[in-house]
Structure formats: structure tokens, C-alpha cells
């Protein structure tokens with residue numbers, strides 16, 4: 001058992017523990033995306049007024065654009081052997097990284113909560129124990145699996161991907177027995193704002209994976225091709241999300257009133273009753289499990305990265321691991337139980353609003369890694385506030401704040417709508433601004449900051465010094 005439970009967290013994965021191939025990224029991200037929240041997201045595009053035909057095209061564009069950004073993060077994993085958020089220390093400073101980190105933690109607790117509410121419904125129905133017990137059971141299984149860690153997460157992703165793919169084929173057939181595809185796609189009326197909304201919904205969906213993508217590629221052998229990692233990640237994530245979202249958009253077009261607000265019940269009702277219904281409840285919960293584990297593990301990793309920046313640790317004991325994981329699980333479950341009846345709709349808005357705070361992070365992290373640092377970081381300095389990355393990088397933090405503020409005029413949420421939304425016909429393109437503005441600003445601000453750049457000779461053997469250090 002000891003060999004099964006993961007020991008590592010924020011520390012570098014040494015070469016002798018590296019294993020697997022880039023294809024594992026395809027199966028994990030397929031499994032993470034073939035699930036009910038993605039179905040709901042696709043349905044929203046139609047609910048907000050896009051014709052199903054254009055909704056599907058918009059969703060695909062967003063999945064591809066957001067997916068490309070998330071997959072660029074994935075390719076960092078094999079190269080550095082580090083989880084995702086710790087690489088932000090190279091841009092923001094060892095302590096400055098806490099600024100984007102804190103927001104990422106809040107976001108993943110929020111995703112944990114909203115996912116657990118849907119899965120808790122399914123577990124409650126399946127076990128006849130009700131939603132509250134369902135949420136608690138689901139959270140406990142999530143935390144246990146996250147504690148076992150990397151290998152189990154990949155295994156579950158593979159199994160869930162397969163099981164959910166079968167279920168989605170079945171549900172797709174049932175849907176098309178009830179509704180004629182030609183009729184659903186017949187309306188070709190185009191309206192730019194709702195089309196752009198469909199693009200934003202799926203782009204945000206993908207971008208929200210960004211802060212933990214490399215966590216799941218960091219055990220791949222160092223020489224795994226970055227291209228292969230990129231394409232397998234992109235392929236799995238886009239295929240899974242687009243498939244689920246297509247199903248959701250068509251379901252919403254076929255039965256607008258019946259689907260929205262009754263997602264779990266509607267999906268099960270499509271399938272049938274009795275044993276089939278029980279199976280579908282199981283599949284819905286199982287489908288949410290992969291992503292919920294990712295949210296727990298990602299929240300945990302971000303929390304450890306934040307705290308260790310101040311306390312100077314470079315690794316974590318088994319007890320510390322469990323304690324941090326339990327902390328994320330308890331927080332997520334508490335929010336789920338408090339919010340299950342009321343605020344989850346506005347909560348979704350809150351989550352999209354939070355996205356505003358880390359599209360600039362993605363832009364800065366990627367521009368630095370690929371264009372300025374050229375895929376090389378001085379790994380020991382990532383844990384040294386007196387090292388080349390410093391404690392607080394004011395330049396990067398300023399670009400980050402400007403990147404967040406630049407989006408405000410473009411934001412359209414339930415509780416705040418910026419002044420430039422109406423001139424754009426009601427469309428929210430803030431995520432594009434949140435990527436482009438900080439990317440350009442950071443490039444100009446940091447490209448001559450040569451003291452920060454790692455010695456090219458560090459490129460291959462860069463992990464060695466950390467081993468002795470901690």
C-alpha cells in the first residue's frame with residue numbers, strides 16, 4: 001500500500017519516479033470533461049438564446065481556444081517535474097505567488113462545492129439516503145482518492161472516461177429517438193452576443209483547468225515531447241468537453257423547460273427507470289468524481305504552495321499532506337451543504353467572476369515560460385526568497401493587477417456589468433482581454449529582466465541541487 005499512496009506534493013519528481021506516456025493526458029482529460037456540469041454548461045449556451053447550430057460552433061471555438069491555453073500548461077509538467085502553481089514563483093516571486101494562489105484556492109473550493117451538489121443529488125438518489133448524506137459520502141470518497149494521489153487519479157480518469165463515454169453514447173441515442181437532429185439544428189438565426197457567450201462559456205470552462213494541469217503531467221519522463229503532451233491534453237479535454245456540451249445544448253434545444261434546473265433528473269429520465277436509472281445515477285456521480293478529485297488535489301497543491309512560500313519548506317510529510325487535503329475537503333463540503341438549496345446559481349457567476357483573476361495568471365505564466373525563460377527555470381531558486389526570483393516580484397504583480405482591472409469594463413455577470421458590454425451588444429469578451437493585455441504587458445516588462453533568467457546549463461541537470469536541499 002505504501003508504494004501506492006503518493007508521497008510527493010510540491011517537491012520535484014526525480015527521474016527514477018517518472019513513468020507513463022503522454023497518452024495518459026488524453027484519457028485523464030477526457031474523463032474529467034465527460035460529466036454533467038459540462039452538459040449543463042453546453043445547455044446554458046442555448047438557454048441564453050443561441051440557436052443550437054451556432055451554439056455548437058461557438059462552444060467548439062471556445063473549447064479549442066481555452067483548451068490550447070490549458071494544454072500549454074500541461075507541457076510544462078514533464079520538463080520541470082513540478083506541480084503547476086509553484087512555477088508561478090518564477091514570475092511573481094517566492095512569496096508574491098500567493099496573490100494568484102489565494103484566488104485559485106477559493107475557486108477550486110467553489111468548484112468542489114458546486115460539483116458535490118450535483119453528484120450528491122445522484123448519490124442521494126442512488127442510495128436513498130438523501131442529498132445531504134450523498135454530498136458527505138461523495139466528499140469522503142473524493143478526499144480519499146485525492147490522498148492516494150497521482151496514479152489512482154489517472155486510473156480513475158481512464159475508467160471514468162470509458163464508462164461515461166458509453167453512457168453518453170446511450171443517452172445520445174435516447175435523446176435522438178425523442179427529438180429529430182435535423183429539426184434541432186434547423187434554426188440558423190445568428191446573433192453575435194449569444195454566439196460570443198457560447199464561446200466564452202466553453203473557453204472559461206477550459207481556462208479554469210489551467211492552475212492544475214501540470215500537476216498531472218509532472219511524473220511523465222522528462223524527455224516526453226512537449227508537442228505530444230500538448231496535443232494529447234488538448235485532444236482529451238476538447239473532445240470530452242465538446243461531446244458533453246453538445247449533448248447539453250441539444251437536450252436544452254429539445255426540451256427547454258424540462259432540462260434546466262432538473263439536470264440530473266432529466267438525464268436519468270432519458271435513460272429509463274429501475275436498474276437503468278440506478279446505473280445512470282451511479283455514472284453521473286462517477287463522472288463527477290474525477291473532476292472533483294482534481295479540484296481537491298489542485299486546491300491542496302495551491303494551499304501547500306502558498307504556505308511553504310512563507311515557511312520555506314520544500315516538501316511535505318504524509319501527515320501534512322492529509323491535513324491539507326482534509327482542509328480543502330471540509331471547506332468544499334461546508335460550502336456545498338450551505339449552498340445546496342439556494343445560492344448555487346449565483347455561485348456559478350461568482351466562479352466565472354473569479355476566472356477574471358487567473359486568466360492574467362495564465363498569460364503571465366505562459367509568456368514567461370515559453371517566450372522569456374525559454375522553458376528553463378532554476379528550480380532551487382523557486383524555494384529561495386533571496387534567490388534569483390526574489391520574494392515579491394513587483395513588476396509581475398503590477399502587470400497582473402492591470403490585467404485584472406483591464407477586464408472589468410468587459411465583464412457581464414449577474415452582480416456586475418461593465419460599461420463596454422452594452423456597446424458590444426451584451427457580449428462578455430473579458431477572458432480575451434484578460435489573456436491579451438497581461439501577455440503583451442508582461443512581455444514588454446520582463447523580457448529584459450535577465451537577472452531572473454536561469455543559466456542555460458541548468459536546463460538538463462537542474463533538479464539535482466534541490467534533492468540535497470530538502
Ligand SMILES: Nc1ccnc(=O)[nH]1
Nearest residue numbers: 111205206208209291
Ligand atoms: N471547468 C472546470 C475547471 C475546473 N474545475 C471544474 O470543476 N470545472
